[in-house]
Amino acid sequence: MNLLSLLATVALADPTITMNSGQLTAVIGQTLTVESVVSRSAPAIAHLNVVSLDGVYVDLEDWSQDVTQKVPAGSNTQLDWEFQAVNPGRFAVYVVLIPQNGPLVAGPPVQVTVTRRETLDTGATLPVAIAVPAALGAATLIGRLKLRRGAS
Amino acid sequence: MSSNRWDVVAEQESRELWIGGRGPVLVFGFSLLLSAMTYLAATNRAMNFLEQREAVNLTVQVGLAVGVLLTVVVSADAISGERERGTFESLLLTPVSRRAIVVGKLVAASTMWLACLIVTLPYLWVLGRGVAGAGQAALLTLVVGTLVALGLGGVGLLFSAWTNSNKTSLACGLLLLLVLFAPTQLPALPKTGIGEVITRVNPIGSALHYISQILVSRRNWTHDLSYLASPVVVALVVTGVLIVAGPRLVRLTAGLR
Numbered sequence: 001m002n003l004l005s006l007l008a009t010v011a012l013a014d015p016t017i018t019m020n021s022g023q024l025t026a027v028i029g030q031t032l033t034v035e036s037v038v039s040r041s042a043p044a045i046a047h048l049n050v051v052s053l054d055g056v057y058v059d060l061e062d063w064s065q066d067v068t069q070k071v072p073a074g075s076n077t078q079l080d081w082e083f084q085a086v087n088p089g090r091f092a093v094y095v096v097l098i099p100q101n102g103p104l105v106a107g108p109p110v111q112v113t114v115t116r117r118e119t120l121d122t123g124a125t126l127p128v129a130i131a132v133p134a135a136l137g138a139a140t141l142i143g144r145l146k147l148r149r150g151a152s
Numbered sequence: 153m154s155s156n157r158w159d160v161v162a163e164q165e166s167r168e169l170w171i172g173g174r175g176p177v178l179v180f181g182f183s184l185l186l187s188a189m190t191y192l193a194a195t196n197r198a199m200n201f202l203e204q205r206e207a208v209n210l211t212v213q214v215g216l217a218v219g220v221l222l223t224v225v226v227s228a229d230a231i232s233g234e235r236e237r238g239t240f241e242s243l244l245l246t247p248v249s250r251r252a253i254v255v256g257k258l259v260a261a262s263t264m265w266l267a268c269l270i271v272t273l274p275y276l277w278v279l280g281r282g283v284a285g286a287g288q289a290a291l292l293t294l295v296v297g298t299l300v301a302l303g304l305g306g307v308g309l310l311f312s313a314w315t316n317s318n319k320t321s322l323a324c325g326l327l328l329l330l331v332l333f334a335p336t337q338l339p340a341l342p343k344t345g346i347g348e349v350i351t352r353v354n355p356i357g358s359a360l361h362y363i364s365q366i367l368v369s370r371r372n373w374t375h376d377l378s379y380l381a382s383p384v385v386v387a388l389v390v391t392g393v394l395i396v397a398g399p400r401l402v403r404l405t406a407g408l409r
Binding site for chain 2: 030031048082104125128130131133136137143
């Protein structure tokens with residue numbers, strides 16, 4: 001194989017997408033970031049998608065506000081995707097490349113397991129929510145009464 | 153001969169604010185607000201959807217916003233209030249330099265912010281237990297909040313020096329805060345080109361964005377450090393203006409002549 005055919009093979013090779021992680025675990029509500037690297041791509045648009053593996057309805061807008069990013073022509077383009085785990089269950093998060101010409105290219109899925117979260121401890125918040133204003137209110141009242149006595 | 157003992161002015165002003173003044177009442181109101189918010193975050197089903205770190209972040213943001221608001225309210229009253237009450241003349245007759253009066257008043261107004269910070273700590277502790285977020289949130293609030301409170305408290309003091317009326321001074325301070333807070337309520341703002349510029353220029357917007365990046369997105373402290381440029385610049389410039397122009401600002405009547 002001569003140099004020209006080698007260059008042609010490289011230039012005409014399909015773009016690929018790699019992810020920095022294969023599996024993630026999160027607690028519901030947690031914000032996660034995954035990195036993808038798009039290689040050998042012509043100008044294209046990359047799109048993030050989330051699919052439930054348990055059949056739960058996924059509203060992509062709830063998961064991420066930025067689901068599309070432009071990919072410039074180049075050998076390697078790194079794209080960061082930030083999303084929030086808003087449903088419990090098992091999900092596949094993946095990136096699809098939409099080139100100006102040619103077929104779609106999908107990246108490998110990142111398996112995300114989202115567990116339910118224990119709610120905040122109501123029992124502990126109530127004493128603090130009552131004690132702090134009560135202590136400050138009492139201190140304010142005592143201070144005012146002392147001042148009035150001192151003035152009279 | 154006048155002395156540069158700003159600490160004497162700061163001590164006297166703090167005394168007036170905290171002993172028999174409105175400081176304790178304002179902080180009491182602040183604690184009621186945080187109590188209601190903390191209890192709702194822990195019990196209300198809609199709000200309890202928040203991840204624990206987001207609940208801590210929400211508390212920091214409310215604490216910072218309201219703490220800075222109260223600091224501006226106190227500083228906006230510092231000079232114009234004394235003019236209105238007719239007590240400014242006696243202050244000018246004391247053997248303290250006018251620059252010391254300005255610096256002392258700014259330090260005294262900043263004690264309001266420190267009080268708000270101390271009141272916020274138990275709420276951060278109770279919401280952030282178990283996620284190692286409370287200590288980090290407290291340190292962030294101390295560092296970032298103090299910068300914002302110093303800068304905007306100084307702006308409030310400038311308004312107070314430039315106006316004869318306390319109402320005008322307070323209205324200017326509150327309007328400024330409203331203008332700075334409004335863009336922070338647009339969640340997608342920092343993600344657009346012009347939006348990022350607006351966020352970076354706005355000392356409150358950039359401070360809140362920096363805090364949420366660390367607390368919620370778990371970035372390290374240096375990742376978005378450039379967002380602190382605006383609060384640092386505002387704090388330095390305003391403090392510098394107050395120190396340099398202090399003798400011209402502290403006058404019986406407003407104005408520079």
